Amino acid sequence: LATGPAAPIVPPANPAANGMYAGCGSDAECVADINGVRNIQENLAPIALPSNWASLTGEEQIFVFTDIERVSRGLAAIPSLVNTYDSQLATGIANDADPVLPVPSLSIWAGSFATPTGAFLGWEYYDGPGGANLDCTTPTSAGCWGHRDNILAPTLTDGVTPVNEMDAAVGNDSSGSLGYDAAFYNDPGTPPAGSVVFTWAQEQPFLAGN
Numbered sequence: 001l002a003t004g005p006a007a008p009i010v011p012p013a014n015p016a017a018n019g020m021y022a023g024c025g026s027d028a029e030c031v032a033d034i035n036g037v038r039n040i041q042e043n044l045a046p047i048a049l050p051s052n053w054a055s056l057t058g059e060e061q062i063f064v065f066t067d068i069e070r071v072s073r074g075l076a077a078i079p080s081l082v083n084t085y086d087s088q089l090a091t092g093i094a095n096d097a098d099p100v101l102p103v104p105s106l107s108i109w110a111g112s113f114a115t116p117t118g119a120f121l122g123w124e125y126y127d128g129p130g131g132a133n134l135d136c137t138t139p140t141s142a143g144c145w146g147h148r149d150n151i152l153a154p155t156l157t158d159g160v161t162p163v164n165e166m167d168a169a170v171g172n173d174s175s176g177s178l179g180y181d182a183a184f185y186n187d188p189g190t191p192p193a194g195s196v197v198f199t200w201a202q203e204q205p206f207l208a209g210n
Contacts, residue, residue: 002043008073011153014145015041019125021132027053030117037125038072047072049117050206058170060198061116062182066151066166067200068207069124075154078166078184081198082191085183089169092181096173105185106150106163111177116170119180123147150184161186 009015019037024030027049035046047068056064063081071077085101092099098107110119110132122132127148129136135143155162168182 002039002045004043006045007043009042010073010075011149014148015125015128018128018131021121021126024118024121025114027115027117030115030121034117034121034125037121041125042073044072048208050203051208052203052206056198058116058180059168062119062168062170062180063166063198064200064203065116065120066182067203069120070152073152075152076162077200078163079200080165080191080196082165082167082187082195083197084165084191084195085167086169089167089181089183090171093169093171093179094174096177096179099167099169099181099183101183101185103185104156104158104161105183106153106156107181107183108147108150109179109181110147111173111179113178113180116180120151123151153184156186165191 019041020033024033031049038044050064053061060081067077088101089099092109096109096111098109108123110122113119113122124147127133127136127145129139129144133143133147135141135146153163163184163186165187166182166184170180173179
């Protein structure tokens with residue numbers, strides 16, 4: 001377990017190397033692997049799944065786990081999960097690709113993971129050279145640690161505009177394989193009530209120690 005002060009690694013910094021990876025098959029295994037790497041690389045305390053985890057949709061799980069990871073490093077939580085760009089995310093899932101939004105955004109995609117927590121293990125802790133990141137084929141590839149950076153990014157690429165909303169999707173690609181994706185962007189206004197799927201404020205009663 002972590003001892004001493006935490007040493008969070010947040011964008012633009014990234015880990016020096018990938019963490020351990022064993023192809024976790026359940027939430028319990030994946031979170032245990034994640035906590036092991038967090039402890040070794042950042043001296044961060046373990047995170048726990050919220051008590052309502054099993055009742056959340058896959059999209060809600062991606063949203064909640066994103067905020068758990070962000071908050072545990074002292075970053076601001078993303079307030080809202082919306083369905084504004086569901087069609088673009090569905091296209092990303094179908095094509096095994098990052099979703100492309102009609103507004104400035106950061107996006108992620110993953111396939112071949114049994115659970116959203118498994119996708120996060122790949123996205124954040126096995127995202128460097130030699131890991132699961134298809135955009136990181138060499139140590140100098142521009143895409144190395146890109147998923148991690150997008151999940152933890154406090155702002156868009158301009159370094160100024162804060163990330164304050166996200167859309168997420170879980171589904172099958174054109175060959176029937178399971179995939180996950182999400183997009184992070186800025187909404188300068190208040191999203192219409194009908195487009196808000198879930199909020200970080202709603203999840204607060206179910207969190208313990210994160």
